[in-house]
Amino acid sequence: MNTKKYKSLREFYPFYLSEHQNTTSRILHFTGTALVVICLIGGILFHDLRFIIAVPFLGYGFAWVGHFFFEKNKPATFQYPAYSLASDFLLFWDLLNGKQSFKAK
Template identity: 35%
Template sequence: MTNTTKPTSDAPKPTFDSYEEFWPYYVAMHSRAATRWVHLTGTLTGLAITAYGLARGRKRYALALPLIGYGTAWPAHWFIERNNPATFGHPWWSLRGDRQMISMMLAGRDRELGEIAAKWLAENR
């Protein structure tokens, strides 16, 4: 990572040289369990509606994934975390981070995510 500036709405976003450097930052932007669970719920709901629509031959239902997924996740950042979504500065790595975070949550590893977030925030405040 080339910049370890504290992530606030008025501070510059940190820059990263790889996804591996970005990952702990991404998790830190989801430091509260409520934010992670809103992400999980929105993503799984969007996936379910998309799968249902595609199975029924209604391609427009594919819009449910980004609309419901991001439509629930972004407000969680503003109202729960009080930060801006990492998607705004790092869209592709954030998408990969969403997948990795949700996979860990589904595997029962939410506590580990909280530990990663706490460590990154302690080192970068």
């Protein structure tokens, strides 16, 4: 378990990336985050609370499968919930625009 206390998202993000080295895990995180965005938009557009209720199950479900079965590590969410959530969206954006690869270096 990581015992370092991070003071900023900029400081935390490299640690987050080090915990997401497996290609399948990165694909699962990307998919879960994409579904979260779609559900949030759908919930707002269609005024349907079911989309919003699905958000944590989709986001955490895909991510935790990636951690427990592919990364074989404990999700950073348990220790750093806010930084971890923000980093999920940063990784999603970095994968989308090519700044990160699905195959970690």
